[in-house]
Amino acid sequence: MEKTGVLYAGKAKTVHTTADKDLMVLEFRNDTSAFDGERIELLDNKGRVNNLFNGFVMEKLQEAGIETHFVRLLSDHESLVRNLKMLTVECVVRNRAAGSLVRRLGVVEGMELNPPIFEFFLKNDELHDPMINDAHILTFGWATLEQIAEMKVLTLRVNEVLKKLFADGDLILVDYKLEFGVFDGRVVLGDEFSPDGCRLWDAKTMEKMDKDRFRQGLGDVVESYMEVGRRIGVQF
């Protein structure tokens, strides 16, 4: 599938148009950003690892009946995806307390959250992705009531599939962020699922194996992403 232009260049991925208006090429770059893009570094091999990781997870979700934008891998760094009209909110599910939840509410990191906590954030770097609720989304027209309900249902279904997938690899899925878009009137999972957008801890040692390694300067970032991938069956 030939690329015809750049639609959007984000912090870690570039979206390319194709001759087919319904299809796009998602390019995973080596850029790694943290703190709303204040820190960006190139990490060797990260684009390739996240592309393969994401393709594997998206296929697992599709096998479980969750519709995603992923069509197929095109190369080491590129995937073919359907062109969704993205909703500008981020959906976060938390199975354990970590990150901004700990900072906001003063709860202990690692605390099990039962039932899991669902949160919406506005996708807006300048405003530092503020937390929002259903009322904000409805009033400002960022999504409809039906789309809000669908995003919650789908995000929690993803949780059931992925908690088990990672648990089988001796990993705890602590939390993750998903983004959805609309295709033919349906709410469909878009963006990516990779260790850049979730927290994964080793179930025995509780070692952090995700992007917190980059945020917290722990080193071996891409090596950890690959280790996580191998444990769930990704072939690098």
Ligand code: C5P
């Ligand atoms: O920072 P916070 O604790 O709210 O993040 C929750 C989860 O969502 C983490 O796994 C984080 O990596 C992910 N996230 C993300 N992109 C953002 C915000 C959060 O991938 N813009």
